[in-house]
Amino acid sequence: MKSTPMHKRIKRHIIGPDHDFFIATSPSLNQVCHEELLSYSLPVKDSEPVPGGVSFKGRLSDCFCANLFLRTANRILMRIDEFKATNFTGLEEKTARIPWELYLQENSRVRVIVSAQKSRLYHKDAIAQRVLSAIHTRVPVSTESLLDQMVFVRGFEDRFTLSLDSSGDLLYKRGVKQHGGKAPLRETLAAAALRLAGYAPEKPLLDPMCGSGTFSLEAAMMAKGIPAGWFRRFAFMDWPAFKNESWEYLKKQEEKRFRVFDHPLIFASDQDENACKTLEKTIADKHLSDVARVDCMDFFALDPSRISHEPGLVALNPPYGLRLKNPNENKLFCEKILRQLLRDYQNWSFILVLPEKNALKILPPGVIHRVLPVFHGGLSVFLIIGKI
Numbered sequence: 001m002k003s004t005p006m007h008k009r010i011k012r013h014i015i016g017p018d019h020d021f022f023i024a025t026s027p028s029l030n031q032v033c034h035e036e037l038l039s040y041s042l043p044v045k046d047s048e049p050v051p052g053g054v055s056f057k058g059r060l061s062d063c064f065c066a067n068l069f070l071r072t073a074n075r076i077l078m079r080i081d082e083f084k085a086t087n088f089t090g091l092e093e094k095t096a097r098i099p100w101e102l103y104l105q106e107n108s109r110v111r112v113i114v115s116a117q118k119s120r121l122y123h124k125d126a127i128a129q130r131v132l133s134a135i136h137t138r139v140p141v142s143t144e145s146l147l148d149q150m151v152f153v154r155g156f157e158d159r160f161t162l163s164l165d166s167s168g169d170l171l172y173k174r175g176v177k178q179h180g181g182k183a184p185l186r187e188t189l190a191a192a193a194l195r196l197a198g199y200a201p202e203k204p205l206l207d208p209m210c211g212s213g214t215f216s217l218e219a220a221m222m223a224k225g226i227p228a229g230w231f232r233r234f235a236f237m238d239w240p241a242f243k244n245e246s247w248e249y250l251k252k253q254e255e256k257r258f259r260v261f262d263h264p265l266i267f268a269s270d271q272d273e274n275a276c277k278t279l280e281k282t283i284a285d286k287h288l289s290d291v292a293r294v295d296c297m298d299f300f301a302l303d304p305s306r307i308s309h310e311p312g313l314v315a316l317n318p319p320y321g322l323r324l325k326n327p328n329e330n331k332l333f334c335e336k337i338l339r340q341l342l343r344d345y346q347n348w349s350f351i352l353v354l355p356e357k358n359a360l361k362i363l364p365p366g367v368i369h370r371v372l373p374v375f376h377g378g379l380s381v382f383l384i385i386g387k388i
């Protein structure tokens with residue numbers, strides 16, 4: 001970075017000091033996300049799970065790394081300022097005092113997202129418009145630019161917190177899949193499930209109703225040591241404080257640690273031939289074929305002992321919801337799956353993502369270790385972890 005007065009200000013105010021960050025997660029995944037954050041040994045401070053996510057203090061480089069590494073986070077916000085405002089003049093004046101030129105490139109397309117509760121200012125569109133025009137007094141913003149930047153404004157009891165989104169697209173979008181599949185799991189949920197089930201890359205993973213392959217792709221990236229955000233961009237890459245050379249250096253160092261497997265330990269399968277073909281192509285395109293393999297077959301015809309002598313982890317997210325019209329069909333289908341697990345998967349750990357818990361009654365005591373209610377595709381479902 002050249003040493004112009006602007007660059008010096010960016011260094012002193014943005015790159016050098018610690019900032020407050022907020023990692024937004026799905027409601028029940030803040031604990032697992034916090035554990036994940038700690039597992040990367042980043043030099044962050046005061047990290048803790050809070051409602052809706054995880055907060056931490058750290059430098060800008062920690063925020064960049066958290067975006068790159070975290071598999072269970074939805075997005076990461078950088079707190080910019082907090083102040084009291086009871087009228088629009090105050091809101092505008094205080095917003096215009098923020099040195100936006102240090103945070104935003106000229107002509108970014110800024111979108112202001114507002115939530116306001118128990119505040120005298122509550123009209124979201126009006127707040128957004130005032131904040132945008134205050135930003136515009138410091139740095140020209142454009143409605144046509146490709147540099148998309150979200151600013152989050154949260155008002156509560158007349159106090160307003162302004163944050164900059166560092167992620168861009170939600171982080172579950174890994175830039176890996178070019179396909180959607182029928183009812184794909186969110187990558188963040190699959191990653192959380194794998195963590196909670198203690199997925200170990202040296203043991204086999206079966207994903208026998210793989211669909212678009214979320215469990216398998218997440219596990220493959222974990223096994224090879226490929227960071228969650230390896231294949232995508234982030235909003236912070238357009239910030240004036242972002243240095244591409246440092247980023248490329250960090251990625252090069254990470255790449256040196258990627259692992260190569262001499263035989264696959266992740267086995268994805270599905271009865272849907274097209275889903276299998278598409279997943280196979282994704283695995284090949286992303287150079288994951290050393291660790292993951294795809295076969296087209298019926299789960300009920302699968303004999304795990306023919307795939308692996310050693311028990312591992314089986315992850316199942318069977319179809320449910322609108323496609324099974326009779327609600328009892330969900331339960332019967334889940335029971336059929338559980339019977340299959342009890343018969344053929346002795347000593348295997350399992351992950352189940354199911355719409356209801358009634359079917360679980362057929363499992364003997366002690367088999368289930370954890371049941372976590374989660375939201376998935378607008379439905380409330382259960383993430384169940386256990387061992388047969």
Ligand SMILES: C[S@@+](CC[C@H](N)C(=O)[O-])C[C@H]1O[C@@H](n2cnc3c(N)ncnc32)[C@H](O)[C@@H]1O
Nearest residue numbers: 184185209211212213214270271298299317319
């Ligand atoms: C909810 S989707 C799984 C979505 C997947 N977790 C993902 O992230 O894309 C359920 C999948 O189960 C598959 N399936 C249903 N019955 C099956 C069976 N008997 N054997 C194998 N696959 C089956 C369907 O083809 C579908 O792809």
